[in-house]
Amino acid sequence: MGRVFKYDISANPTTLDPQQANEPNSDTIIGNMFMGLLTVNQDGAVENGAAESYKVSEDGLTYEFTLKSGVYWIDCGDFEKQCTAADFVYGFKRLFLPETQAPRAKDYYCIKNAQAINEGTITDASQLGVKAKGDLELEISLEYPNPRFLSMLAEPPAMPCCEEFFKKSQGKYGLSAECTPSNGSFYLKSWTYSKYNTNDVNNLILGKNYKNAETQTICPSGLNFFIEDEEKFIPDFKNGEISCIAVANSDKSQIKGSYKVTEFNNITCGLAFNGKSELFKNKDFRKVLCMLVDKNAIKDALSEYECAEGIVPKQVSMLGSGYRETVGNAKIPEYNVQAAVELFNGISSEIDRTSLTGAKIIVPDTAAQTAVSYISQEWQSKLGFYCKVETLSSREYAKALEDGEFDIAVLELSGKYNSPAAYLEKFSSTSSENYTGYNDADFEKTLDKADEVADVSQSTALYLQAEQALIDGCAFFPLYYKNEYFFTSNKSEDIIYNPFSKTVNFTLAKRT
Numbered sequence: 001m002g003r004v005f006k007y008d009i010s011a012n013p014t015t016l017d018p019q020q021a022n023e024p025n026s027d028t029i030i031g032n033m034f035m036g037l038l039t040v041n042q043d044g045a046v047e048n049g050a051a052e053s054y055k056v057s058e059d060g061l062t063y064e065f066t067l068k069s070g071v072y073w074i075d076c077g078d079f080e081k082q083c084t085a086a087d088f089v090y091g092f093k094r095l096f097l098p099e100t101q102a103p104r105a106k107d108y109y110c111i112k113n114a115q116a117i118n119e120g121t122i123t124d125a126s127q128l129g130v131k132a133k134g135d136l137e138l139e140i141s142l143e144y145p146n147p148r149f150l151s152m153l154a155e156p157p158a159m160p161c162c163e164e165f166f167k168k169s170q171g172k173y174g175l176s177a178e179c180t181p182s183n184g185s186f187y188l189k190s191w192t193y194s195k196y197n198t199n200d201v202n203n204l205i206l207g208k209n210y211k212n213a214e215t216q217t218i219c220p221s222g223l224n225f226f227i228e229d230e231e232k233f234i235p236d237f238k239n240g241e242i243s244c245i246a247v248a249n250s251d252k253s254q255i256k257g258s259y260k261v262t263e264f265n266n267i268t269c270g271l272a273f274n275g276k277s278e279l280f281k282n283k284d285f286r287k288v289l290c291m292l293v294d295k296n297a298i299k300d301a302l303s304e305y306e307c308a309e310g311i312v313p314k315q316v317s318m319l320g321s322g323y324r325e326t327v328g329n330a331k332i333p334e335y336n337v338q339a340a341v342e343l344f345n346g347i348s349s350e351i352d353r354t355s356l357t358g359a360k361i362i363v364p365d366t367a368a369q370t371a372v373s374y375i376s377q378e379w380q381s382k383l384g385f386y387c388k389v390e391t392l393s394s395r396e397y398a399k400a401l402e403d404g405e406f407d408i409a410v411l412e413l414s415g416k417y418n419s420p421a422a423y424l425e426k427f428s429s430t431s432s433e434n435y436t437g438y439n440d441a442d443f444e445k446t447l448d449k450a451d452e453v454a455d456v457s458q459s460t461a462l463y464l465q466a467e468q469a470l471i472d473g474c475a476f477f478p479l480y481y482k483n484e485y486f487f488t489s490n491k492s493e494d495i496i497y498n499p500f501s502k503t504v505n506f507t508l509a510k511r512t
Contacts, residue, residue, distance in 0.1 A: 003511045004221060004222045004224055005220050005223050005243045005244075005511075006241065006242045006243055007028075007224075007225055007242050007244060008225075008233045008237075008242050009024075009025040009225050009226070009227055009228070010227075010229070011023075011227065012227050013025045013026040016174040016180045016188070018156040018161070018174075019091065019100055019156075019157055019159075020101070020174065022103040022104055029225060030156045030159065031156070031184075032184065032185055032206060032223060032505060033185070033186055034159040034160070034182065034183055035049045035183050035184040035212075036049050036050065036154050036159050037049055037051040037054070037138070037158065038150060038151070040151060040154045043320075044320075044418055046150045046151050048068075050088075050183070051065045051067055052067060053066045059145070060147075061145060062140070062142070064137075064138070065085075066136060067084065067085055067138065071212060071215075072211035073183045074187050075180070075182065075187060076187060076189050077178065079181060082135075083160060084135045084136065085132035085133070086163070089130050089131065091159055091160040091161035092108075092158070093128055093130070094166075096108075096114050096125070097125060098120050104155075104156075105118050108152065110143055110146040112129025112141040112142060113127045113129055113143075114143075129141035129142065145453055146452065147451070147453065147454065148419050151418065155501070160183060162183075176191060177189060177191045182209050184209060184507075185208070185209055185216070186220075186222070186506075187207055187208075188206055189205045202228075203224055203226045203227060205223070206222055206224075207221070207222045217507075219506075220506055226242070234251065234254050237255065237487065243489065243511075244488040244489075244497070246487075246499075246502065247484070248267075249483055250366075259487045259489060259490060260492070260493075261485050261487050261488075262497065263484075264315050264486070264497075264499035265306075265483050266315040266414060266483070266484055266500065267412055267481065268311055268312070268478050269371075269412050269478075270308065270311070270410070270411060270477050270480075271290075271375075271408055271479065272410075272411035272435060272476050273286050273475060273476075274404060274408065274435070275437035275438055275475065277407050278355065279351070279355045282347065284346075284350075285344070285347060287474045288340045288343050288344045289474075289477075290332075290333040290477045291343070292337065292382055293335060293378070294374065294375075295307050295479075297374045301371065302367060302370060302371060302480055306480060306481045308479055309324070310329055310330035310467060311471065311476060311478050312324065312423050312467060313423075314481065315500075316415065316418060316420055317418060318419070318460050323420055323460065327461070327464040330467055331468060331471065332477070333471075333477070340382065340383075341383075356386065359385070359388065359407040360388050360390060360407050361387050361388065361389045361407065361409070361410070362392055362397060362405075362406045363391050363397075364392065366391070367482075368410035369389060371479055372387075372389050373389070387407075401435045411476065413426060416500055417500050418500050420450075420460075420464075420466075421450065421451055421463065428444055438473065438475040438476075446462055450463045450465075450466060493509070
């Protein structure tokens with residue numbers, strides 16, 4: 001008999017409909033309930049999920065899958081049905097139908113006719129490049145190659161949807177235990193949430209999918225996800241109330257004792273210059289400031305952090321190979337006082353001298369404040385550039401970024417998926433997270449091309465070219481890497497944490 005594993009989540013999931021979900025709490029539950037064609041293992045590599053096997057055409061445009069026969073849908077009632085290729089076809093159709101309003105539909109526009117269906121220029125969803133060739137045979141045709149497509153098939157938007165169950169749910173799909181099926185490792189037994197009665201236990205209880213357990217390894221007998229305020233996470237873990245926890249550098253010291261811990265180098269912190277501010281529209285002035293960043297001084301001040309050697313951190317890989325290991329370090333402006341002062345004198349006539357006093361730098365934590373204190377002193381002594389540093393709460397900081405109420409920010413870059421694109425696309429003109437206002441057509445063309453070539457080595461080289469263009473444009477100056485740590489008890493093993501999506505998979509979890 002397997003054990004029940006427990007985990008804290010920070011909010012009630014907005015939905016457990018894979019095509020509509022778009023936040024870690026929902027995605028964590030979905031990842032334990034649904035099975036895509038492929039899954040991602042502990043090392044970040046793709047493995048067969050609902051697919052028994054697959055093959056990809058040489059041009060990277062056609063994917064053919066043979067599905068496993070032992071994958072079944074069940075729910076908390078008496079629904080039971082085999083998962084077939086038709087379920088994947090229907091799931092992808094729902095992803096692109098305009099009425100679904102799927103937040104991540106654009107991520108899958110590489111599928112043939114997906115964009116046209118999503119935008120309404122093609123109204124016949126049967127024209128989508130996802131076809132069932134039989135109960136267990138599926139073919140996906142792409143408009144253009146996508147080097148990340150296989151790993152995308154393990155993510156929530158690519159999960160199947162049983163048309164019979166969806167129609168039976170009558171518009172409540174994914175909103176209750178009765179209206180959420182499972183074709184994965186666990187099914188939803190109950191979902192309790194009340195934001196008004198603080199005496200209630202807010203949680204989601206999952207049981208083992210007994211049909212899939214006949215042909216697949218599912219170790220726990222159940223899962224219990226507690227909906228708690230984040231300040232309770234660490235005490236709950238230390239008291240043994242939950243099985244695992246993910247924390248950043250700043251919280252690591254609060255967890256002392258004998259635990260297993262895995263370290264992820266997945267966050268890059270750096271200086272983001274607000275290009276909408278008159279002073280920082282000048283690229284050369286931004287370059288002057290970058291040339292006056294003494295990384296050795298920062299390194300001495302931030303001993304627990306590693307100096308960043310690029311915008312993309314070390315955790316990112318390209319089909320099993322570390323991106324940073326493959327391409328090496330980016331070329332970041334070196335500390336050079338003489339060259340910086342000479343360049344500044346050359347552009348001084350273009351700068352309003354009155355704007356050199358009172359520039360606002362916003363920082364999210366004490367580590368960033370320590371780094372900025374060294375940097376701002378250098379700017380002040382060498383240029384007469386005076387800055388005001390404000391350390392804000394997480395809510396205040398997020399609002400200041402959204403409202404553009406800053407001149408410089410120490411920005412934390414993290415990716416929602418394992419690819420250089422997840423970090424670089426934040427500087428695209430269409431990104432809602434492009435707080436710098438950076439706009440470079442050549443950069444965006446390079447990034448688009450990197451996303452659309454079948455050859456991984458060519459794609460990797462293009463990502464490096466786009467990364468270097470960002471650094472040369474001095475919109476963002478990488479300072480240091482920030483790690484994330486995943487703790488489990490010494491008696492637990494094989495719990496899989498994804499540092500990009502912030503999700504946890506318990507399928508193979510064991511307690512010795």
